[in-house]
Amino acid sequence: MVDSKHQWKAWLYLAPAIILLLIFTVWPIINTIRMAFLNNYSLQSEIGGATFSIGIQNFTRILRYKEFKRALLTTTLLCVITVPLSTILALIIAVCLNSIKPLSRFFQTIFFLPYVTNSIAIGMVFAAMFNIVGTIANFNTPGVVNNLLMALGFNPIDWINTSSTYTTNMIVMVIYIVWNALPFKILILLGGLQSVNKQYYEAAKIDGTSRFRTFTRITVPLLSPMIAYVVITGFIGGFKEYSSIVGVFGDSMGPASDKGRLNTIVGFIYDALPNLQQGRASAAALILFVIIFAVTMVNLYVGKKRTHY
Amino acid sequence: MEVRLQNLTKIFPSRNKKNPEEVVAVNDFTFTIPDGKLIGLLGPSGCGKSTTLYMLSGLQKPTSGRIFFGDDDVTELTPENRGVGLVFQNYALYPHMTVKQNILFPLQNLKGADKLSKEEMLDRAYEAAKLVQIDELMDRKPSELSGGQQQRVAIARALVKMPRVLLLDEPLSNLDARLRLQTREEIKRIQKETKITTIFVTHDQEEAMSISDLIVVMKLGVVQQIDKPQDVYDNPKNLFVAKFLGTPPINVFDGEVKNGSLFIGEEKVMNVSNVPDKKVFVGIRPEGFIVDPKGPLTCKVQNIEVMGRDVSIVSSNAASQNPIIRSIVDADVKLDGAEEVKFSLKPHKVFIFDAETEERIYLDEVK
Numbered sequence: 001m002v003d004s005k006h007q008w009k010a011w012l013y014l015a016p017a018i019i020l021l022l023i024f025t026v027w028p029i030i031n032t033i034r035m036a037f038l039n040n041y042s043l044q045s046e047i048g049g050a051t052f053s054i055g056i057q058n059f060t061r062i063l064r065y066k067e068f069k070r071a072l073l074t075t076t077l078l079c080v081i082t083v084p085l086s087t088i089l090a091l092i093i094a095v096c097l098n099s100i101k102p103l104s105r106f107f108q109t110i111f112f113l114p115y116v117t118n119s120i121a122i123g124m125v126f127a128a129m130f131n132i133v134g135t136i137a138n139f140n141t142p143g144v145v146n147n148l149l150m151a152l153g154f155n156p157i158d159w160i161n162t163s164s165t166y167t168t169n170m171i172v173m174v175i176y177i178v179w180n181a182l183p184f185k186i187l188i189l190l191g192g193l194q195s196v197n198k199q200y201y202e203a204a205k206i207d208g209t210s211r212f213r214t215f216t217r218i219t220v221p222l223l224s225p226m227i228a229y230v231v232i233t234g235f236i237g238g239f240k241e242y243s244s245i246v247g248v249f250g251d252s253m254g255p256a257s258d259k260g261r262l263n264t265i266v267g268f269i270y271d272a273l274p275n276l277q278q279g280r281a282s283a284a285a286l287i288l289f290v291i292i293f294a295v296t297m298v299n300l301y302v303g304k305k306r307t308h309y
Numbered sequence: 310m311e312v313r314l315q316n317l318t319k320i321f322p323s324r325n326k327k328n329p330e331e332v333v334a335v336n337d338f339t340f341t342i343p344d345g346k347l348i349g350l351l352g353p354s355g356c357g358k359s360t361t362l363y364m365l366s367g368l369q370k371p372t373s374g375r376i377f378f379g380d381d382d383v384t385e386l387t388p389e390n391r392g393v394g395l396v397f398q399n400y401a402l403y404p405h406m407t408v409k410q411n412i413l414f415p416l417q418n419l420k421g422a423d424k425l426s427k428e429e430m431l432d433r434a435y436e437a438a439k440l441v442q443i444d445e446l447m448d449r450k451p452s453e454l455s456g457g458q459q460q461r462v463a464i465a466r467a468l469v470k471m472p473r474v475l476l477l478d479e480p481l482s483n484l485d486a487r488l489r490l491q492t493r494e495e496i497k498r499i500q501k502e503t504k505i506t507t508i509f510v511t512h513d514q515e516e517a518m519s520i521s522d523l524i525v526v527m528k529l530g531v532v533q534q535i536d537k538p539q540d541v542y543d544n545p546k547n548l549f550v551a552k553f554l555g556t557p558p559i560n561v562f563d564g565e566v567k568n569g570s571l572f573i574g575e576e577k578v579m580n581v582s583n584v585p586d587k588k589v590f591v592g593i594r595p596e597g598f599i600v601d602p603k604g605p606l607t608c609k610v611q612n613i614e615v616m617g618r619d620v621s622i623v624s625s626n627a628a629s630q631n632p633i634i635r636s637i638v639d640a641d642v643k644l645d646g647a648e649e650v651k652f653s654l655k656p657h658k659v660f661i662f663d664a665e666t667e668e669r670i671y672l673d674e675v676k
Contacts (some may be wrong), residue, residue, distance in 0.1 A: 202395075202401070203388075203403075205368065206367075209389075217403075218403060295388060
């Protein structure tokens with residue numbers, strides 16, 4: 001407990017952090033809410049002396065936008081597909097990593113590599129891998145995935161280029177995001193596994209529990225707090241998806257033939273800013289906040305019922 | 310089920326590469342555990358008792374030797390195929406399951422011909438729960454139970470699949486003193502009711518003495534003595550066993566046999582006609598002393614503790630290995646203010662051990 005005489009000292013020590021937080025976090029949040037509820041708000045007009053009426057026009061307008069609905073759909077689809085998929089894969093990999101003795105450090109390092117690699121760089125590698133095979137603007141594009149398909153006797157698929165479809169684009173993004181999301185989840189789950197008392201497994205062995213039942217009835221429930229954690233953080237990160245798509249498609253957020261096809265909510269917010277539409281961007285940001293908040297609440301609610309002790 | 314151990318040996322390879330040194334956890338253990346008995350494996354930590362238990366359960370493979378349950382050689386069988394129930398030291402109850410689910414869990418694992426219907430499982434679970442008197446707590450989680458209740462759940466879980474052999478690893482070490490007394494009676498009762506051959510591990514000699522039908526005393530992987538509790542106490546085979554059993558512990562003196570007489574220091578305390586002259590250790594149980602003004606053994610009184618029924622005399626003697634000698638005598642002995650006390654000894658409470666081998670030297674008179 002801080003002596004009341006020295007309370008100013010406590011405030012002094014906290015001041016740098018508090019001041020920075022006030023300027024860069026608290027004020028922007030308040031300002032976002034303000035801008036969102038001023039009809040047709042634009043910073044430039046405000047500086048020019050314009051006034052705005054209070055209302056929800058920004059919201060009603062973006063909810064009518066085709067671009068926003070598309071961004072919402074893409075973001076939601078990516079979340080709903082990649083979060084469960086990456087969690088299940090991470091769980092399986094973590095259990096496998098935990099059960100091997102030789103080279104486990106080596107494999108842990110390998111699985112952790114994506115985490116320390118720049119996501120734009122990974123995206124460019126993915127773009128190269130999923131390229132079509134042929135010549136584009138005098139460059140040979142040896143897309144490794146298509147080469148592999150051809151070697152196996154399939155026709156090459158246009159994954160991400162001009163004649164690609166929304167489905168193939170999404171498949172690439174799902175693979176990318178899942179792969180990119182694995183390391184963090186594996187790390188958390190592996191940590192959880194290593195703290196599980198080995199006696200539970202010995203007890204299960206004595207009781208003749210099959211491997212599968214041991215996994216579903218003992219490992220998963222005992223890991224449920226960690227699983228809940230990676231699912232919640234996964235959904236929060238998923239709804240903020242942006243840089244992965246820039247990594248693969250560049251800031252056109254889609255193939256050159258259909259720019260913005262894979263735009264996400266965050267991408268939509270960014271798009272509004274250079275158009276001097278801060279009111280619209282703020283409203284979209286608030287909608288994103290409400291979505292993330294609601295999903296997290298649902299996660300926590302389900303988590304409470306499903307996670308034990 | 311009779312359990313037979315044949316030359317059972319467990320060697321752990323060294324973990325230290327620079328100084329490779331194998332650890333022989335259990336060394337050539339041969340013993341037949343009679344059917345339906347309660348056996349206590351007793352010894353200090355690191356004596357191989359838990360390793361023995363884990364080899365019986367199948368969680369650890371012996372380096373050599375065989376294990377038989379009845380006529381079946383189970384040495385190569387996996388734990389689940391042995392039909393053993395194991396109660397872990399920390400109980401290892403699944404924390405996310407209720408008591409009922411914990412007890413049902415082994416039954417739900419049964420496959421093929423052994424598979425039970427839901428009703429049969431529940432019946433068996435409640436039967437096991439009633440046996441250990443926790444049928445009121447079936448819907449609670451382990452974290453909502455006391456240590457003693459968790460212990461019972463663990464026993465019920467081990468018993469529910471009707472094991473051929475029940476194994477208990479330090480069953481009482483996580484309980485407080487009062488509960489320990491209660492629970493050991495409980496284990497005895499459950500064992501008597503089920504008549505399942507039960508083997509438990511403990512480092513607490515009192516625990517082993519109080520409930521076992523037979524005690525196996527171990528030290529550094531080697532079995533020292535296997536006997537009924539009272540016999541282990543009354544007739545220790547060597548100095549280690551004598552020292553390990555008994556509270557207060559046995560008093561050990563440096564002694565010598567000369568011309569058929571046993572000397573402690575300069576004092577001749579007993580006739581031992583059949584023992585050749587040599588240096589010996591003399592172990593005397595606390596209750597082996599009689600205050601006797603004409604007695605041969607003189608000790609300096611340090612303290613007298615009156616404990617109602619008896620009196621405990623704390624004294625010292627130059628030949629004693631411990632700084633103090635503790636003797637328990639009748640309360641009607643009066644020793645007010647005396648600086649010295651003279652004892653005569655009860656011959657059957659005096660054990661003589663070879664000073665080199667620490668093995669017991671039996672006396673004609675006692676044997």
